[in-house]
Amino acid sequence: MTHKTYDAIVIGGGIIGVSSAYQLSRRGLRVAILEKGPHVASGSTGQSSAVVRQRYANIEVVQLAYASLQMFQNWCERLELKEDRSGFSPAGVVWLSDTASADCAEAVRQFERVGAAGGVVDVNELQDRYPSLNFCDSALDMTGIAHDCRNQPTVFWEPEGGFADPQGTTEDLLQAAINKTVDLFVRHEVTRIEPAAGGGFRAVQCSNGEVFSCNALLNASGPWCQRINEMVGVTLPMNLQPTRVQIAQRDRPSDVVGEIPVFVSAADQIYARPEANGQQFIVGSVAAEDESEAVDDPDNFNADASQEFRDQMMHKLHHRFAMRSRGTVRGYAALYTVNTDDWHPIIDAVGPQGFFVANGFSGHGFKLGPSIGCLIGRMMTGVGLPDDPAVDVRYFGADRKPLTSSSGVLA
């Protein structure tokens, strides 16, 4: 076995690890990505709904989400690629929630400040574009009692938001990284880390016996992050919990006509978007109780969606789109790492000199991934680039107080 040496090693080939490796290579570092799976995006990223929205409670996150959107809009140019496999679709994001709320007024202000397109619009303006979507603002009764739909007059709309293909997006970032100075090693599970006396790492050992060394090491291992942190004796001050979340899917019937947006319904506590070139729906929950199933072993959890979950999601989807038949409902479950203290990641230098973490992205990591890579590249090298988002990475520091917003809700 040869002993390979790099400037930096990234543990994990999800969107965070690959985007960070790309940004490190743009700053002149030779980088290895060590991925335990057979391909990139084999963890949370590949199972992501990959919604690209910009509405968030805090301006820093809105800025990052908008910076990612701008990358998606100019994908090949920004990544210097000939072919776009990101699958980014600007289907629009409709927020079926109370537009008179303080949260909505704050969202309008934040979009104006960052220059993002979006705001409160009359539903009549959207009905031509999304003719099958029901803009009702009251929740469907799940006991089957008859429901009178009541259209809300206005919604918050992000015309440029949408969704992407998480696998293709990560592969494109990888290609851009490989085109610079990044090597990918799949089926390389890191099992032991030995720091060097003067800083850096003399041994990053993999389960296949290969050993690497480097000056800087990034833990971007998603739901497995605690295992890597334990290898270097790091205990983070916030609780990062691998969490099981479920998704339901069904084919789109012919009676649903016209374009389908991404939508979030506060009343029904669901979000949904089109998939498979618009021929399918995927539906997830935004209810807090559906993001609370802690998983101890990320290698061993139930990857099926329960019948009860599928039934509930379909019932609610049928409230949003009138469909004559229930169709065949499929589903799956996957993991993401919830920071139970404030739902946002920890990105920082911690523990031995040269060790960095980027963990706990909860349900936001896909859309933030392209821009977060810039923050991590800058944090690990001290080199800023003109297209870096103007957000200070210390916002996500390990020693922060849990983030809050004016409404107290972070989502």
Ligand SMILES: Cc1cc2nc3c(=O)[nH]c(=O)nc-3n(C[C@H](O)[C@H](O)[C@H](O)COP(=O)(O)OP(=O)(O)OC[C@H]3O[C@@H](n4cnc5c(N)ncnc54)[C@H](O)[C@@H]3O)c2cc1C
């Ligand atoms: C069902 C679902 C829906 C989602 N919807 C959205 C959404 O709509 N929008 C959004 O922005 N986000 C969404 N997310 C969240 C988003 O997908 C995650 O936050 C993001 O993918 C996290 O990326 P990551 O790179 O940190 O982790 P991962 O993608 O999990 O990558 C970590 C990688 O590290 C590897 N690894 C682990 N341990 C080791 C080791 N010891 N050695 C080597 N490699 C290792 C793993 O194999 C894995 O590939 C969703 C997630 C899920 C599951």
